[in-house]
Amino acid sequence: MPSTIGGRILSMSAWRTRPLTNWPSPNMPSARLRLSAKMNVYVYSWKPATSINFGDEIGPMVVQALCRKFKLDYDIIPTVLSTHSKILAIGSILHEAKDDDVVWGVGVNSKHRSVLPRNANIRFNSVRGPLTRFMMRDQGFDCPEVYGDPGLLFPMLFDEQIRTRRGQLEKAAQAIGVPMPETIVIPNINDDRFLPYFTAPFKDNLMFIRPNLDPITVAAYISASKRVISSSLHGLVFADVYGKAITRMASQFEADFKYTDYYEGTDRVAPRAYRDLKSSLDGELVAPLVWNPEPLLRAFPLLDPALRDVLAVNLFDVEENKCYQVADLPNGEGPFTTGWAKPEGGAVWSVDQWTDFEVLFKKPPTSPLTLRLNVGTLPKGTGGFVVFRVVHGGKVIDTHRIMRNEPSKIIEIPLPHMPASGELSLRFKIENASKPVEHGMGDDVRHLGVWVSSFEIASGT
Numbered sequence: 001m002p003s004t005i006g007g008r009i010l011s012m013s014a015w016r017t018r019p020l021t022n023w024p025s026p027n028m029p030s031a032r033l034r035l036s037a038k039m040n041v042y043v044y045s046w047k048p049a050t051s052i053n054f055g056d057e058i059g060p061m062v063v064q065a066l067c068r069k070f071k072l073d074y075d076i077i078p079t080v081l082s083t084h085s086k087i088l089a090i091g092s093i094l095h096e097a098k099d100d101d102v103v104w105g106v107g108v109n110s111k112h113r114s115v116l117p118r119n120a121n122i123r124f125n126s127v128r129g130p131l132t133r134f135m136m137r138d139q140g141f142d143c144p145e146v147y148g149d150p151g152l153l154f155p156m157l158f159d160e161q162i163r164t165r166r167g168q169l170e171k172a173a174q175a176i177g178v179p180m181p182e183t184i185v186i187p188n189i190n191d192d193r194f195l196p197y198f199t200a201p202f203k204d205n206l207m208f209i210r211p212n213l214d215p216i217t218v219a220a221y222i223s224a225s226k227r228v229i230s231s232s233l234h235g236l237v238f239a240d241v242y243g244k245a246i247t248r249m250a251s252q253f254e255a256d257f258k259y260t261d262y263y264e265g266t267d268r269v270a271p272r273a274y275r276d277l278k279s280s281l282d283g284e285l286v287a288p289l290v291w292n293p294e295p296l297l298r299a300f301p302l303l304d305p306a307l308r309d310v311l312a313v314n315l316f317d318v319e320e321n322k323c324y325q326v327a328d329l330p331n332g333e334g335p336f337t338t339g340w341a342k343p344e345g346g347a348v349w350s351v352d353q354w355t356d357f358e359v360l361f362k363k364p365p366t367s368p369l370t371l372r373l374n375v376g377t378l379p380k381g382t383g384g385f386v387v388f389r390v391v392h393g394g395k396v397i398d399t400h401r402i403m404r405n406e407p408s409k410i411i412e413i414p415l416p417h418m419p420a421s422g423e424l425s426l427r428f429k430i431e432n433a434s435k436p437v438e439h440g441m442g443d444d445v446r447h448l449g450v451w452v453s454s455f456e457i458a459s460g461t
Contacts, residue, residue: 039312040360041067041302042086044096045078051212053189055151055234058215059090062150063302065157072302074312081393083356083425085310087301090150090234092258094132097122100310102301105150107132110257123307125299129265131257147265148296151237152289155219165220181207183227185277186218186235190253209235229280231273233258240266240289247283248273266291315360315423320369323456335359335455339428341446347376350430350449359457361422367459369415371426374454375400376408380441381434386449389429392416396429402450415457424457 043060047053064076079086085100095112097103099121107128116122118139126146127133136143155162173180182205189211209221211232219238222228228239231251236259239246248259250273260270268287274280301307316335318324326334327346336348339355357371377386381404390398390413400411418424430449436442 039074040077040315041074041311042077042079042081042084042313044080044086044088044091044093044101046080046091046093046096048189048212052214053211054213054215054218055189055211055232056091058151058154058234059088061215062153062157063087063089066153066297066300067302069157070300070303072308074302077315077360077421077423078419079421079423081423081425083358083427084313087311094127094136102307102311103127104299104301105148105296107149107258107261108135110255123301125301125304125307126296127265128258129261129263131261131264144299146295146299148291148293149234149237149262149265150296151234152241152266152291153293153296154215155223155238155241158216158219161216162219162223165216166224169217169220170224179205180224181205181221182225183207183229183281184209184221184225185249185280186222186228186230186232187211187249188231188233188251188254191231191251211235229277233262236286237262240286243288246286247271247280248286249277249280250275313358315358317362318359318457319362320365320457320459323372323454325454326452336452347451347453349446349451350428350433351446353430353433353447353449355428355430355449357424357426357428359424361418361424364420364422365418365459369418370458371413371415372456372458373411373413373452374408375402375411375450375452377402377404377450378434378436378439378441378448379405380439381432381448383432386433387429387431388450389431391427391429392425408451408453 043063045060046056060076060078067074067076082098087102087104088094088097088106089104090106092107092109094103094106094108095116097116097120102123102125104125105128108131116139122141124136124141124143126148127136127143128149129147133143133145170180184207186209209218218235222235222238222244223242225244227245228235229247229249230236230239231249231254236246236248248271256270256273259273263270266289271286272284274283301311316333325346326343326348329343335357337356337358339350339352341349341351375388384404386402388400388402388411389396393416397416398413415424433447433449435447436444
């Protein structure tokens with residue numbers, strides 16, 4: 001199905017021969033394109049407990065692909081954490097937005113309509129559709145009239161990979177003597193449990209596509225098909241881009257809101273949804289997509305220098321089983337971010353009640369990990385010890401007492417399961433911090449809690 005760039009209609013075949021010729025340029029000095037150290041940007045990405053949902057994998061992939069196209073040197077980190085500003089791109093995830101987050105193309109989840117905090121400092125660059133915009137404006141947010149699910153960009157940004165995967169699928173089908181399916185059915189992740197019901201006998205050229213496949217494979221199957229029946233929103237989105245004959249099947253669990261929001265955001269009336277596969281096979285087709293992606297592209301958050309400054313972070317790369325001395329860390333680098341003073345005398349002091357410790361593994365670990373810190377505190381202060389609590393995901397996972405007037409010690413903190421992104425973000429709550437000036441130890445008026453001189457993240461313990 002045609003898409004448009006710069007106001008011109010482009011088919012998928014035209015896209016391959018004239019890719020990205022009129023896309024917007026980053027509004028930044030050329031020097032900013034050559035960052036001395038690669039920066040990281042968080043993109044929200046929800047994952048089911050035991051698998052993936054291809055629609056929820058798309059957001060970070062699209063943002064990373066656009067960074068490559070715009071020559072923006074950022075590594076994208078999928079996350080569900082709220083410790084940093086992040087981009088929310090793709091999905092019914094608006095209720096996950098927090099202060100300093102940036103919304104780009106996402107929508108309201110009808111199950112969480114009232115969760116978004118009022119008066120939050122959330123930047124809206126675009127939303128999925130007018131229903132979401134109406135609700136955000138009704139809550140007092142400034143939300144521009146820029147619509148579109150960024151998943152519409154996915155088939156074009158990953159065209160080469162999708163065509164390669166399609167060739168592999170066609171070759172595999174030929175090897176076992178079966179044709180590629182003409183009709184594919186893609187259930188919503190919450191409908192997937194009903195597949196035994198859905199798989200009642202139907203014609204041979206029909207195939208069910210599980211939503212826990214990766215997005216490239218799902219797109220490859222859609223591109224090779226003639227007809228798509230889907231209760232998965234992003235199954236419908238991908239099929240729109242490829243111009244397939246589409247019928248919307250009703251979800252057993254999802255309300256109409258997100259579907260209506262998406263279709264109205266692309267200037268169409270939401271199509272009828274059929275309650276089961278049998279009626280869907282005889283159902284009406286969705287109106288073709290005619291959509292201009294340029295407003296959505298121009299709203300891409302990382303094209304805005306001010307938003308780049310808010311979103312970009314420089315995470316410290318670590319290796320397993322390597323001991324790092326604070327004295328040896330390059331100036332301005334390290335895992336000690338918010339709440340820590342600048343390193344001095346071979347150590348770094350906590351100067352706030354809450355401090356952050358953040359690293360990114362060069363190679364995501366696969367075994368249990370333990371964080372070892374060499375810590376100490378002031379010899380005199382409030383109470384006989386400092387309480388050192390370790391918080392992850394909003395929960396206290398470990399607590400230590402750092403005694404005063406005793407030598408430093410190594411504390412060991414068992415770490416939680418690591419995400420595939422290799423990102424580790426811990427918060428330390430420091431209790432009984434003291435001002436040296438109040439205890440006859442010089443004129444330092446800072447609240448000093450603990451100092452750290454070395455750290456190691458060890459595996460297999």
